[in-house]
Amino acid sequence: xxxxxxxxxxxxxxxxxxxxxxxxxxxxxxxxxxxxxxxxxxxxxxxxxxxxxxxxxxxxxxxxxxxxxxxxxxxxxxxxxxxxxxxxxxxxxxxxxxxxxxxxxxxxxxxxxxxxxxxxxxxxxxxxxxxxxxxxxxxxxxxxxxxxxxxxxxxxxxxxxxxxxxxxxxxxxxxxxxxxxxxxxxxxxxxxxxxxxxxxxxxxxxxxxxxxxxxxxxxxxxxxxxxxxxxxxxxxxxxxxxxxxxxxxxxxxxxxxxxxxxxxxxxx
Numbered sequence: 637x638x639x640x641x642x643x644x645x646x647x648x649x650x651x652x653x654x655x656x657x658x659x660x661x662x663x664x665x666x667x668x669x670x671x672x673x674x675x676x677x678x679x680x681x682x683x684x685x686x687x688x689x690x691x692x693x694x695x696x697x698x699x700x701x702x703x704x705x706x707x708x709x710x711x712x713x714x715x716x717x718x719x720x721x722x723x724x725x726x727x728x729x730x731x732x733x734x735x736x737x738x739x740x741x742x743x744x745x746x747x748x749x750x751x752x753x754x755x756x757x758x759x760x761x762x763x764x765x766x767x768x769x770x771x772x773x774x775x776x777x778x779x780x781x782x783x784x785x786x787x788x789x790x791x792x793x794x795x796x797x798x799x800x801x802x803x804x805x806x807x808x809x810x811x812x813x814x815x816x817x818x819x820x821x822x823x824x825x826x827x828x829x830x831x832x833x834x835x836x837x838x839x840x841x842x843x844x845x846x847x848x849x850x851x852x853x854x855x856x857x858x859x860x861x862x863x864x865x866x867x868x869x870x871x872x873x874x875x876x877x878x879x880x881x882x883x884x885x886x887x888x889x890x891x892x893x894x895x896x897x898x899x900x901x902x903x904x
Contacts, residue, residue, distance in 0.1 A: 661775070661776075661779055662776045662779060662780070665772040665775060665776060666772070668768070668772075669765070669768060669769055669772055672761075672764070672765045672768060673765065675761065676758065676761050676762060676765055679754060679757060679758045679761055680758055682754050683751060683754040683755055683758055686747055686750050686751040686754055687751055689747050690744060690747040690748055690751060693740055693743055693744045693747060694744065696740055697737060697740045697741065697744065700733050700736055700737045700740065701737060703733050704730050704733045704734055704737065707726045707727070707729050707730035707733060708726075708727075708730055710722070710723075710726040711723040711724075711726035711727045711730065714726060830846055
């Protein structure tokens with residue numbers, strides 16, 4: 637395939653796609669209906685023209701018929717007056733007129749047949765146009781309903797062009813808000829750690845004072861930790877002392893044992 641043919645095919649494909657996108661079926665149906673009405677109007681004008689020609693032939697036929705009757709009367713009058721030559725001339729002319737009448741009758745029959753055909757075609761076309769108009773309105777109503785339903789569904793789903801722009805704007809706003817929140821949090825951490833200085837604070841402290849405060853805080857913590865250690869050590873010492881003392885029953889038994897040894901006569 638040559639480059640020119642490929643370019644032509646690509647151009648036609650893109651043009652066809654663009655036309656499909658720009659085409660509105662309702663406008664196309666209205667245009668087709670308008671063209672059918674114009675065709676119907678042409679057929680009706682054709683029927684009227686044929687009928688006019690037929691009527692004109694009928695007028696000529698009446699005139700020729702009257703002329704034929706006149707020549708027949710003239711032939712009779714000439715024969716009654718003994719003028720055979722005039723009678724023959726009148727009959728000869730009457731024969732020519734009758735031939736014209738016969739030709740006009742044939743033309744009249746042809747025109748009448750054409751008129752009947754055109755009238756029937758006009759009636760059929762009228763019925764077809766009426767049917768097309770009904771179907772056109774039905775298709776247009778269905779298309780409009782489907783289009784409205786599609787727009788509603790797109791609005792709900794947020795995939796329409798308008799709602800898509802709104803969705804992107806919301807997404808950008810959310811991203812920017814998250815970025816600002818992250819930046820604010822990072823600045824708070826830096827200010828708190830002393831990496832940067834809070835110039836808006838009225839109680840500003842220099843680095844030395846901050847270090848001293850931090851040392852004081854650490855010393856207080858160590859002091860409290862030592863107190864906790866002492867309390868734990870004292871508690872453990874108390875538990876060991878309690879564990880070293882005998883139980884009350886054992887202490888009583890230990891007191892009774894020396895008394896029994898001091899009264900040997902009682903045992904003898």
